[in-house]
Amino acid sequence: MTVNTPSHALCDDTAIGSVAGSVRPLTTSITETTPASKTTAFAVYLVAVLGVLIASWPVGDSDGRGAIFLADKAWFYVTLLTVGYLVSRGLAKAGSRAHHDA
Structure with a gap:
């Protein structure tokens, strides 16, 4: 019986810690649109x-x-x-994806 070990499992713990620290957790909210106060449309x-x-x-x-x-x-x-402006923000938000954990 042989066991195949993936190559990413063979690296040392320091490399894994540095990579794992830079990855966002899956439970955070991911949005594609920026807040309204940071857009050029708001300034206009x-x-x-x-x-x-x-x-x-x-x-x-x-x-x-x-x-x-x-x-x-x-x-x-x-x-x-x-x-x-409100309609344009609504259209911008309608196309975005967000995962909300209740």
Whole structure:
């Protein structure tokens, strides 16, 4: 009777310890998407919201014709930007895989 020993079982304990220490345990959550605050889409969203709010700040012009960009329209655009950003994050998360142990 012969026993075949795999080649990876023949290495010394120090090599196994260094390799085993660098491997993540299987019980951790694995996600493919980054947190929302670390994405460029979040930065673009913030810049767009600030741009809309700054554009709506001057509510009148020098001719006295009234408001150029009303605040209610500005907040409507901010709402549309927010919904668009949330939908894009939802689509990004929908394609990711995550293993949650309850």
